[in-house]
Amino acid sequence: MHQLLPLCVFWLLPLALMLEDKTQLDCIPRRSVPYHGDNAHLFHEEGVFNYTTMLLREDLNLLVLGAREAVYALDLKDISRKVASVKWEVTKEQKDTCKNKGKDPETxxxxxxxxxxxxxxxxxxxxxxxxxxxECDYMSYADGNLTLEKKGEDGRGKCPFDPYQRYATIMVGNDLFSATSKNFLGSDPVLMRSSPVSIRTEFKNSWLNDPNFVSMALMPDSKNSLDGDDDKIYLFFSETAVEYDYYNKPVVSRVARVCKGDVGGQRILQKKWTTFLKARMDCPVLGSQLPFIIQETYHWCDPSQNRRDCLFYAIFTSQSDTSDWSAVCAYRVSDINRVFAEGKYKSPVHVEMYFVKWVTYYGDVPVPRPGACINNKAREANIYTTLDLPDRTLQFIxxxxxxxxxxxxxxEKPVLVRRGAKFTSIVVNQVQAADGGKYHVMFIGTEKGSVLKAVNYNGVMFIIEEIQVFEPAKPIKILRISTVTGQIYAGTDFGAAQIPLATCxxxxxxxxCVLSRDPYCGWDKTVxxxxxxxxxxxxxxxxxKEGNAFLCPDxxxxxxxxxxxxxGGTLNLSCPSPSNLAKPRWELDNTSVTPSAHLQLLQHxxxxxxxxxxxxxxYRCSAVERSTTDEFTTIVAEYQVTVDIAGSGRGGQLLPQAQTDGPSVTGLQAIVALLVVSLVASLACNFYKGHLPLPWNCGKKNRDQTQGAFDQEAMNSRVIDPEAQRPAKAENKPLVSATHGNGNNYSAEVAFPAVRDETDAPSGNESLQFIDYESEL
Incomplete structure (x- = not known):
């Protein structure tokens, strides 16, 4: 029993920590905005799909949008307006060759x-x-036209073969840095610089092991650098870890770094990166047994601050199929550089013939430090390029x-954790609020086509709203932000959308407005x-920060x-809630309503x-919402309910109280008067034409018809019929007076032909009398 106690504590501790931070994990949007055509400007062209590549050309006021076999130039202020487009389709021969290699010709x-x-x-x-x-090419925009130059450059190592494979690229000047697969099978992953000197990663799984590339970013460290440092390229990806001794190697998140001026080694690592280093990234989420996997990043820098304080916002999702958690973690560039500049290395140790164990390296580190960029200190040692690095440093790296x-x-914790639709993409914008503080607003795309707008206030996560941008719901594959237009641009496989930074x-x-805690918005008392x-x-x-609604006027x-x-009836009183965080509170004559089988408190x-x-x-319904300072109550609806005992026979019908004045009642009275006049005119016209009998003639005409029927019956009885000895088959009554059984208190005369033998001939008087009654009706 005593031996089980430490084991129980070990398993229950993560659960206790999760419960302690439950408010952090149960972060839900304050407002949910359903899909509506007014939410965004949308762009889609019939028959074209995969709108997942974007380039903001704010200098041209264009959004260049890449899709399947097409490139579009859209108005940056309203992307629903197409400015220009160009098609780039494959030939029939190319499609047939691809098909012969076992690929789907239609996708x-x-x-x-x-x-x-x-x-x-x-x-x-x-x-x-x-x-x-x-294949790669150059494209120009002039006079409202997009034009492909059709140079046909080889795209291997720059662009993926497989359209569904993850990749990452960045253009620095005219040099393209790319992370993708360099062969048809996808078995040669590579981080490569295409020009002027082609440099790539080493052919070893300790460098790249079945990676999923995410994104790349440039840090211009050479600008105003005191130690003559070089610019750096950061690569974010996930891969199968080789350094863990598990039976099944886990997938981990990585950040790698190379120096922009790297040209490879002289004898070792020729035309290979000599500055390639990678480190594991962790985004700790309480209760997670497996590490969360990086999906997307956004590089944010404040121009007024040191570049070392720049941040990388990264999206992580659980690699477990049974978990639907997503998280956002923020990393300082200085923390990443410190790991590369001062951290220890892992070294492979051959334990058995075919088994390699990775351990922490405690031996001597060569000088210059492996993975470091060329700086003034290296130049003092006559090392001006990576070609001058000693072999010992190159062999080590x-x-x-x-x-x-x-x-x-x-x-050491996420800035946002949420359960539900997984996060797919992110952009961040800094905004200065009315209190003078600067806040980072995160716009996060999800796999169900919505965009979350979230802020972290003093370590507390807060989702301002969730906007449904696409319908039907499709995963958002890319997000871009323009501070010039104040717009967010989103792309999916089925279209692109544009939404404003805020809709106050x-x-x-x-x-x-105040409880929304949106740094873009505020309440203007004047208007x-x-x-x-x-x-x-x-x-x-x-x-x-606090959401103090006491600042508002009454x-x-x-x-x-x-x-x-x-x-005996049913009463349904609505209470529309202004917020997902607000709870309804019902009162009857200033007394709280207690729920029961008779009184059911539903959501709204x-x-x-x-x-x-x-x-x-x-009845009064109030929305009660709590912020960081206090609890605020807003009266949402009030009802005066009257129970009419005299109307108990109406089956509990629910009706609003009749209105006795106002413009709508006056209009209704005019319509009723017009209908009455029309009815009187119609009756007069029918009386005049004889379609309807006058009241004082109705009795006389009925008596005449009845007397005619009796006279006809008497005349028929005096006729000698050869078959008179036979019994009569039925009584001959051409007119029958009947009362309808539908509950209405009126009678009508219905004519039936006399029932006779098949040999009897119809009477002419009967026929005329029947037709005369029909015309009367």
Whole structure:
């Protein structure tokens, strides 16, 4: 028993920590905005798919959008307006060749645009998969036209063969840095610089082991550098780890770094990176047994601060099929550089003939330090390029590219954790609020086609809103942000969309505006609206850190609604909630409503079953929402309910109280009067034409018809029939007076032909009398 106690503590500790931080893990959007055509500007062209490559050309006011076999130039302010386009389709021969290699001709053997980069001469470098034979070209925009130069550069190592394979690229000047597979089978992953000197990674699984590339970023460390440092390229990816002694090697997240000026080694690592180093990245989520896997990053820098304080915001998702957690972690560039500059290395040790164990290296580290860029200190030692590096340094980095230390996020915890639709992409913008503070607003795309807008206030996660951008819901594959236009651009396989950074008008009251805690928005007391912060002329009410709605003036009272119902009926009172975080509170005559089988408190309404006289009264619904400072109550709806005992026979019908004045009643009275006049005119016309009998002639005509029937019957009885001895088959009554059994209190005469033998001939009088009655009806 005592031996089981430590084991129980070991297993229950993560659960206890999760429960302790439950509020952090249960982060839900304050507002959910359903799909609507007004949410975004949309672009889609019939028959074209995969709008997942974007290039912002703010200098041309264009969004260059790459799709399957097409490139579009869209208006940056309204992407639903196409400015220009160009097709780049594969030939029939290329498609047949791809098909013969075992690929699907309808999906894989097409040209998926994967690379769009601006060059120094303002052209656009574009690459496509080109039916599993990647090709690159240059494209120019002039006079409203996109033009491909059709140079046909080889795209192997620059662009993926497979349109569904992850890749990463970045253009630095006219040099393309790419991370993709260099062969048809996808078995040769490579991080490569294409020009002017082609450099790539080593052919070893300790460098790249079945990787999934995510993104690349440039850090211009050479600018204003005191130690003459070089620019650095960062690569984010996930791969199967070789350094762990598990039976099944786990997948881990990585960050790798190379120096821009690396030209390879003289004898060792010729035309290979001599500065390639990689380290594991961790985004710790409570309760997770397996490490979360990186999916996307966004590089953010404050121009007014040191570049070492720049951040990488990274999206992570669980690699377990049974988990639907996603997280965002932020990493400082200085923390990543410290691991590469000061951390220990991992070294392979051959334990058995075919078994390699990776351990921490404690031996001597060569000088210059393996993986370091050329700086002033290296130049003092007559090392001006990587070709001058000693063989000992190059051999060390060739065998030991893995760092021992793990890169941890800021605060050693995520800035956002959420359960639900997995995160797919992210962009970040810094905004200065009314309190003078600068806040990072994250826009996160999900696999269900929505965009989350979130902020981390003093370590507390807060999702302002979730906007459904695409319908039907499709995963957002790419997000881009333009601070020039103040717009977010999203791309999926089925279209592209554009949404503003903020839509403050969604908050109709001051309390709702303040509790939204949106740093873009504030309440303007002068105009009585929630407005964009930069568009306001006066001081706004805003409280992003605390959500202090006590700053708001008293709200206008809610207009009550009167209802009349009857005993035994069902009463359904709605209570629209302004927020997902608000809880409804119902009161009857200033007393809290206690839920029961008779009174059911649903999410947005109160349901009263089998209404009785005691249910009459004044109902009030309030939305109660708590911020970091206090609890705020907003009256949402009020109802005056009357139970009419006299109407108990109406089956509990629920009706609103009749309105006795107002413009709508006056219009209704005019319509009723017009209908009455029309009815009287119609009756008069029918009386005049004889379609309807006059009241004073109805009795006389009926008597005449009845007397005629009796006279005809008497005349028939005096006729000698040869078969008179036979019994009569039926009584001959040409007219029958009947009363309808449908509950209406009126009678009508219905004519039936006399029932006779088949040999009897019809009477002429009977026929005329029947037709005369029909015309009367």
């Amino acid at each position: 894989e053997c097409l040209n998926y645009i994967r690379i769009l980069h601006k060059t120094e001469d303002d052209r656009i470098y574009v690459c496509g998969t080109n039916a599993f034979d990647p 060739k065998n030991r590219p893995i760092m021992d230390e793990v890169v941890l996020p800021v605060g 008008s969604r908050s109709s009251t001051c309390i709702d 009585g609206k929630c407005v964009f912060l930069s568009n306001a002329d006066s001081e706004l009410i805003q409280s992003v 709200a206008d009272p809610v207009k009550p609604v009167s209802w009349v119902t009857w005993p 309404r109160l349901l009263i079953l089998n209404v009785s006289v005691s249910d009459a009264g004044w």
